[in-house]
Amino acid sequence: MSKDVSTLIVIGLVVLLLGLMVAGWYARKRRQSHIGVPLQPPADLPSEHPSFSGKYVSTTLGCDQLNRVAVHSLGFRGNCTIEVHPAGVAVFRAGERDIWIPRDDVRGIARATWTIDRVVEKNGLQMIEWTLDGTAVDSYFRMDDPEACEKVLAGVVGNERESQ
Incomplete structure (x- = not known):
């Protein structure tokens, strides 16, 4: 097998793995879509607290x-x-x-x-x-x-x- 073919195979595997990682992240986000949005801190919080x-x-x-x-x-x-x-x-x-x-x-x-x-x-x-x-x-x-x-x-x- 030539060096060019080996390089293309490795690049293809890396792209495939990155694609699977992205797909996994979006699948996790879909599974967790029921979780509500966190509240924002109130605008009138005093600044003297720890x-x-x-x-x-x-x-x-x-x-x-x-x-x-x-x-x-x-x-x-x-x-x-x-x-x-x-x-x-x-x-x-x-x-x-x-x-x-x-x-x-x-x-x-x-x-x-x-x-x-x-x-x-x-x-x-x-x-x-x-x-x-x-x-x-x-x-x-x-x-x-x-x-x-x-x-x-x-x-x-x-x-x-x-x-x-």
Whole structure:
């Protein structure tokens, strides 16, 4: 077999695999189309509440750390800032839709060591368990100061779980 034929076969396989990956992502989005759109943070949030910077890692279906939520831009990682308010938690994500998690929708907070495509040191991820339009989801964050963030979240949310 000539070098040109081998190169074309490899390029064809790479294109096929990329096409299958894209098709899989869109199939996941269709399966998750029932999940509601996250609320936007209220415009009148006071600015004097605690704010924490870090990375938004992912949102997964509740208690299923390997099932990423792909709809409503929840499947993309990026920098974020979390603001903790008595009425809920605001997540401001760089380049993506901001998220408002009302206090009544928070099911718990915990620490995690891993989630879809991310493994860190023991309890290195901050997890907020919440309900998004009737669907249980878990959002994972890699905060710059996880202990302070967890302490403030626990004080506002008041239903912290034991670490995983």
